[in-house]
Amino acid sequence: MKTKQIVLFASGSGSNVENIIRYFQDKPKVTIAMVLTNKRDAKVLDRCNKLNVSALYFNKIAFQETDCILDILKGVNPNLIVLAGFLWKIPEKIIEAFPNKIINIHPALLPKYGGKGMYGPKVHNAVKENNETETGITIHFVNEHYDEGAIIHQAKTAILPEDSADDIAEKVHTLEYEHFPRIIAQLLLDQ
Secondary structure, three states: OOOEEEEEEEOOOOHHHHHHHHHHOOOOOEEEEEEEEOOOOOHHHHHHHHHOOOEEEOOHHHHHHOOHHHHHHHHHOOOEEEEOOOOOOOOHHHHHHOOOOEEEEEOOOOOOOOOOOOOHHHHHHHHHHOOOOEEEEEEEEOOOOOOOOOEEEEEEEEOOOOOOHHHHHHHHHHHHHHHHHHHHHHHHHOO
């Protein structure tokens, strides 16, 4: 059986990236082909170094104004492109080249708390300010609009009145680590 290839995109510390890499380390049918980041000093680069995974930094011009990243992706031809804490909108040319092969994880139960500018602490603060009794994660396909692609999987967690935004973030991270790699594996098996 041919190995399934994953390309990961990240913008920050890369804790989800590391979790995904570790999940697939002992699964010979899946390879993390590379990690791409839009931040030169992103901690995800250090994690990739330690985990012996290829990583590449790119700037906005390479991503949006040229075919540089698209060409790299076409060269790898991944079965799945996974956005794990990646904050830039994916250009339409990449979405068109990889239909239903790009997924994202969002730290809330979409359609609530989604859209441009809604990420990380901003989401958790909004959830807290609105006195929500539950939140969670949404894994979804990526389309040309922020957080509007078809939902693949959602997982929920209760919020206690005394929970701070940081407590909420911790609960959401736990869900991310538990569900994201498993759903990625499921999607790869369905191909």
